Amino acid sequence: MEETVNIGLIGFGTIGSGVVATLNQNIQLLESKVNKKVNLKRIVDLDITTDRGVEVKPGVLSTNVDDILEDDEIDIVIELVGGYQPALNFILKAMENGKHVVTANKALLAKHWQEITDSAQKNGVRIAFEASVGGGIPLLAPLNDGLTANNIETIYGIINGTANYILTKMAAEGLDFDTVLKEAQEMGYAEADPTFDIEGHDTAQKLIILSILGFGVYVKQERFHVEGITRITPDDIRFAREELESVIKLLAIAQITDGELEIRVHPTLVPETHLLAAVNDVFNAVYLVGDVVGPVLMYGAGAGMMPTASAVVADCIDIIQDMERPVAYGPKETRVEKIKDISEVESKYYLRITALDEPGVLHSISGVLSDLDISIESVSQKKADKGEAVPIFIVTHHALEKNVQEALTLIDQMDFVKEETVLIRLL
Template identity: 45%
Template sequence: MDSFKVGIVGCGTVGGGVVKLLLENGELIRERIGRPVEIAFVADPQRERALALGVPKEKVFPDGIEALKADCDAVVELIGGTGIAKRVVEEALKKGRHVVTANKALLADYGEELFRLAKENGVSLKFEASVGGGIPVIKALREGLAGNRIEAIYGIINGTANFILTQMSQRGISFEEALKEAQELGYAEADPTLDVDGYDAAHKIAILATLAYCRFVKTEQVFVRGIREITPLDIEIAREEFGYGVKLLAITKLVNGEIEVRVHPTMIPENHILASVNGVFNACFVEGDFVGETLFYGKGAGREPTASAVVSDIVDLALGNTYAVPECLFKGENLRVREPEEFTSSFYLRFTALDRPGVLAKIASILGKHNISIKMALQKSIEFDGGVPVVMTTHPAPKKAISLAIKEIDALDVIVKPTFVCMIEELEERA
């Protein structure tokens, strides 16, 4: 059978990984699919990056747009960002080439128009590597669970944040210390905002929600809270007193025919399998109406795992599996995305109060006034942040009521610091 020709635009960390994989495992892939995958060209302004990997120099171009003039079946966009990357993807689709990308920002911001463009040109736009690195979770959701109504997805899909929380949890160190370590190890950027403030996870859960619920979800529709405010004390109390682990979860779920899409620190039962996902590993826990609970776990970033995902898309295309996104995305009947104030959840609340009689009663009375039912309460006889920690967990309550109550409580003269609030998901595996 004819070879399947791919042009790779961008030969940095991931692009270089894809070139390496295709060169090292090319024979294995040919044996598996009965057809060779051939590198048609590699484009990168730093041509030496491709040359160093052994790509013949006649196949190495400095300019991604120029390179598209060469013959190929699919273009792999691994430039990143939404500038030149967007132009390359558009040009390639218009030329009738399939496109593979790992670019979550591009998809989150321009997914709708790019998928339309692919559809108009009768080609496929594939994006396995955009969420969960090497974990084939897009494929699982789109194909492996295709018969299921997706009830919920709970994802640990930012390895940096998970590494930091794991270090804080296992060693009792502060957020700042753990972030510094992550930076020293190359797991976090000098400016860690995208990772620790939840925006990277928001891009990714927008993509998963789009697939699961057949409606384009944009990043700005995702409720986002990062992990900066979490203290080792909260992690310790959650575990020792309530049996919870703390994770930055990206969540999307069906609630009364509408959907929620959110990223925030979340307490989950520590015996739940998601709580065992540590370090830079990622995982998506997916609940379907027929399949029940499933989990997909692996490395969420890095040169080799991401290359593995990109190549799975290339192999799919080489086999003629050119279906990319659910047809219904173009139908325009959208499930509504709920506003944060409509969420209902159990909550963990840590108040920082002066050590005086009657404090607990004051807090409890305000919560009661807002119809918030307390599940457990404890007061620690330690000094923390200029007061004593008073911790409560609640039964499910409207987020709106919690916000109003916290505002009132934080205005009390016995409260010395803003209250730390964390949502709880009472995940339970049903055997």
């Protein structure tokens, strides 16, 4: 084993520590796979005094990023700082200096995809990002390789571990939202700004990456509907289970029909019989349909120190195995001719309307729905004392989103409605 490949790690936080632990644990296995010495030459972080609980060789830690970016001996840079800047500059500089890059930074990739991939091409280096979607699940490599014979038709993903952990714990243990979010943060699942997780932005960023690989199209987040889980209550979860035999999941949806791409992120009522309904806790899953293979489900730990480190180290080994191979970033030509606006989507809807328990309330609500061509499948109301605001649960037949939104605008303006109505689409 003559040749040595040197790696520089920027960001020694949750995932960075997992990468060091993985290299310490499995270095012999990894070196035997590539028949080269794999040397973690330098680790850079702003904080090099906190004990991360992993063994680091003397002289490896530094606070100066140029110790990696300007070191001619370093072949691969792992960026695990997160966020937009200075992470973007670190990656671009590493590439300009001829270094391959591995990152788990979906926020950065989703926003600066073109700039980063152009730079990789220009500088003849690889950018690998398996850990950016689905944590430890091998997901992007199969999309590029094993499923390459297919036109991808549908992608449904539970791709945020934090949100799935919160929804699972709220349903199973009746815990409140804030308590479970705190737990997810303590376990290292959540983003530095957890609103990315609970407001659906992290899921949207991952869906952007999946759409590039699946459909060959880069869609900016501003162009599609993104909604998080912050308005889901125990009442919604109970109604879903008892009345609809469904669970609520934060779903990423991308599907193509006749050249039109539907792309959206929102809480969704998933029937208990669907494979995705069984994906709980921090686990993620992507269910996709290819025109040749049919349905495929990929499942595993979607966040956390060691699962994510598994994907980061796998990317390093993949690069070492073939540094010359260009990375395929999905189909070169896209079948997407148009992005379908959410207003044109048709779905069944669950509505939770909070209204005073007074004569004529249901009549007024059903009048608005019927005027907008929305047919009611079921309606029920919690028992209440007269004059008290209570939830009214309505499930509609298939209806057009723009009609439902218009109906809710009118309903929420009615005097007897006391809170903004909650809408959840059914799968």
